[in-house]
Amino acid sequence: MSLYLQMYKVRRFEEKCVELAQQGLMPTNPHLAIGQEASIVGVISALRKDDYVTTTHRGHGHNVARGADMGRMLAEILGRSDGYCGGRGGTMHAASFENNVMGAYPIIGDSISVGTGLGLACKLRKEGRVVATFFGDGSANIGPFHEALNMAALWKLPVVYVCENNLYAISTHITKSTSVSRIAERASAYGIPGITVDGMAVEEVYRAARDAVERARENGPTLLECMTYRFRGSSEGEPGNPWKLKYRTAIELEEWLKRDPVKNTRAKLETGPDNAELVRGEREIADMVESAARFALASPPPPRGPSLVGAVSR
Amino acid sequence: MNSMREISYLAALREGLREEFRRDPTVFMLGEDLTGGYGNGDFGVTRGMIEEFGAERIRDAPISEGMIVGAAVGAALGGTRPIAEIMYMDFMTYAVENICNVAAKIKFLHPHLNCPVVIRSAVGAGIRSGPNHSQSLHSWFAHIPGLKVIMPAEPADAKGLLKSAIRDDSPILFLEHKLLYGRKGPVPEEEFTTPIGKASVTHPGDDVTVVAASLMARRALEAAKQLEAEGVSAEVVDLRTVKPFDRDTVASSVKKTGKVLVVDEGYRTCGFAAEVIAAVVEDAFDQLDAPAVRLTNPDSSIPCAPTLEDSVIPSVSDIKLAAQRLAS
Numbered sequence: 001m002s003l004y005l006q007m008y009k010v011r012r013f014e015e016k017c018v019e020l021a022q023q024g025l026m027p028t029n030p031h032l033a034i035g036q037e038a039s040i041v042g043v044i045s046a047l048r049k050d051d052y053v054t055t056t057h058r059g060h061g062h063n064v065a066r067g068a069d070m071g072r073m074l075a076e077i078l079g080r081s082d083g084y085c086g087g088r089g090g091t092m093h094a095a096s097f098e099n100n101v102m103g104a105y106p107i108i109g110d111s112i113s114v115g116t117g118l119g120l121a122c123k124l125r126k127e128g129r130v131v132a133t134f135f136g137d138g139s140a141n142i143g144p145f146h147e148a149l150n151m152a153a154l155w156k157l158p159v160v161y162v163c164e165n166n167l168y169a170i171s172t173h174i175t176k177s178t179s180v181s182r183i184a185e186r187a188s189a190y191g192i193p194g195i196t197v198d199g200m201a202v203e204e205v206y207r208a209a210r211d212a213v214e215r216a217r218e219n220g221p222t223l224l225e226c227m228t229y230r231f232r233g234s235s236e237g238e239p240g241n242p243w244k245l246k247y248r249t250a251i252e253l254e255e256w257l258k259r260d261p262v263k264n265t266r267a268k269l270e271t272g273p274d275n276a277e278l279v280r281g282e283r284e285i286a287d288m289v290e291s292a293a294r295f296a297l298a299s300p301p302p303p304r305g306p307s308l309v310g311a312v313s314r
Numbered sequence: 315m316n317s318m319r320e321i322s323y324l325a326a327l328r329e330g331l332r333e334e335f336r337r338d339p340t341v342f343m344l345g346e347d348l349t350g351g352y353g354n355g356d357f358g359v360t361r362g363m364i365e366e367f368g369a370e371r372i373r374d375a376p377i378s379e380g381m382i383v384g385a386a387v388g389a390a391l392g393g394t395r396p397i398a399e400i401m402y403m404d405f406m407t408y409a410v411e412n413i414c415n416v417a418a419k420i421k422f423l424h425p426h427l428n429c430p431v432v433i434r435s436a437v438g439a440g441i442r443s444g445p446n447h448s449q450s451l452h453s454w455f456a457h458i459p460g461l462k463v464i465m466p467a468e469p470a471d472a473k474g475l476l477k478s479a480i481r482d483d484s485p486i487l488f489l490e491h492k493l494l495y496g497r498k499g500p501v502p503e504e505e506f507t508t509p510i511g512k513a514s515v516t517h518p519g520d521d522v523t524v525v526a527a528s529l530m531a532r533r534a535l536e537a538a539k540q541l542e543a544e545g546v547s548a549e550v551v552d553l554r555t556v557k558p559f560d561r562d563t564v565a566s567s568v569k570k571t572g573k574v575l576v577v578d579e580g581y582r583t584c585g586f587a588a589e590v591i592a593a594v595v596e597d598a599f600d601q602l603d604a605p606a607v608r609l610t611n612p613d614s615s616i617p618c619a620p621t622l623e624d625s626v627i628p629s630v631s632d633i634k635l636a637a638q639r640l641a642s
Contacts, residue, residue: 054388085423085424086425088422095423097424103423110384110415112384113381113384113387115388117390117391118389120344120388121388121392121394124371124389124394125392143380147376150376151378151381154376
């Protein structure tokens with residue numbers, strides 16, 4: 001139930017983003033994770049509160065699942081002053097540090113670099129903390145991925161490298177960009193465990209993540225690949241989103257929609273005609289998202305002028 | 315600062331490192347070839363440190379400049395104070411992503427967070443190693459908001475500024491000149507730090523202001539001493555920090571002398587000398603009695619052959635000549 005409601009929360013949050021983007025309220029198009037909830041929630045649920053997370057431009061869900069304040073998340077996404085970065089970062093940088101989400105890094109590979117360094121800090125400080133660093137299939141082809149796996153394997157860093165393989169790097173299918181059919185195979189080149197799981201099955205992700213997190217605390221890194229799919233475009237700005245995207249067929253999308261982790265997990269939990277508990281939980285979440293949106297929309301835009309707050313001046 | 319002794323720039327740096335490692339257990343270093351081989355980071359700054367601080371804190375890393383800095387940045391966010399050593403500044407190109415797009419943006423995006431990382435590297439020409447082991451790329455990083463760039467010339471400043479850099483909460487590039495490692499100078503015995511962003515007037519004068527940092531400040535000082543014998547009074551401003559640089563000290567010197575020569579080892583176009591001159595124009599245009607002059611690498615990659623290398627790096631006599639011309 002708790003895994004389901006977490007996924008439902010991520011879904012509702014991202015759907016609210018679709019709505020706000022379609023109303024033209026966002027300074028830039030967000031990259032949403034609708035469809036990827038099982039991989040997000042399965043991994044995040046296996047972490048302790050003091051463990052670290054790093055994420056990417058597709059990072060709303062990781063923050064929400066970690067317990068981020070959804071009002072401040074949405075305010076950031078809308079470029080408002082109450083956002084997590086005061087509107088300076090926007091959708092791609094929103095990060096809930098109070099929940100140990102140590103940054104959202106939209107340049108491919110950066111979440112991996114920072115996650116690896118956090119792992120080094122955990123090891124040096126002997127804190128018993130673990131890092132889950134999220135990235136997509138596109139990141140598996142950039143230098144830092146390989147340098148990081150080597151370094152983390154060498155130094156036995158407590159990091160779980162979570163590759164959310166949604167098959168497309170923007171519009172490029174994995175078969176056109178990647179030399180192996182399973183990214184987890186690359187782990188063997190660095191002498192660490194590489195595991196591929198069904199990223200649409202939350203319990204399977206959770207079990208694999210729990211094992212990887214345990215291993216990280218004792219023995220070092222794992223490359224965990226979650227096979228998943230985004231039901232929408234790479235960003236909300238893509239023409240034809242989601243049914244007529246130039247680079248994938250409607251049939252393919254239909255097939256993956258049958259595996260919708262939110263819908264399918266709910267179906268398993270439905271016990272009777274009224275499903276009172278389920279419905280109550282969903283309603284609470286829906287209300288939270290609505291009130292977060294009201295908060296964000298009421299938040300003023302940052303005042304004009306150079307946005308030097310917090311920056312080291314000359 | 316009573317008791318002084320003469321030690322080398324390299325010994326001063328190592329002393330500064332040792333003191334900060336002892337003072338703060340969260341300080342550690344990672345880099346290539348730090349503990350083994352012959353060089354200890356090629357120039358020997360870390361020699362002997364592993365015996366005192368161990369392999370956890372003096373950490374040999376794979377040849378992965380990008381990840382050395384990336385890991386340092388992540389570790390800084392995780393509550394440590396890492397020092398990343400990049401053997402030659404030329405190799406920092408691989409780490410630009412993590413320096414400019416990650417570290418430099420942390421405070422901007424998240425004002426309550428700190429990213430206290432020091433990136434040490436050997437800068438500059440003069441060791442006859444050709445175009446990939448000789449560059450001075452400080453202006454690249456000075457261009458990026460959120461970074462500090464330190465380039466000491468004197469052993470005492472090398473030590474005092476390194477200690478300040480380690481204690482500072484910003485990402486900092488700390489650039490050590492290869493030709494200065496062996497140079498000696500007075501360094502106080504007692505504990506001290508040197509403030510970041512403050513220039514030092516190493517030679518007072520009235521006729522012309524010479525602004526420089528690192529090896530060029532040392533050469534400017536030598537030139538000023540020689541010029542004195544010839545009746546030209548040059549004031550040398552050793553910037554010590556190039557970002558943020560101490561424009562007030564530069565401006566007040568120029569207001570006194572009316573003339574400015576900026577010497578920089580970097581490339582000319584969009585180089586650091588241009589920035590200093592722009593600041594002089596903004597701050598002291600009315601006091602200028604002659605056009606500002608810059609002496610830099612003439613936009614040439616750096617050759618290996620000594621005759622060729624020497625012809626692209628400003629020498630003491632180049633500085634002397636330029637200052638003489640300007641002063642007359």
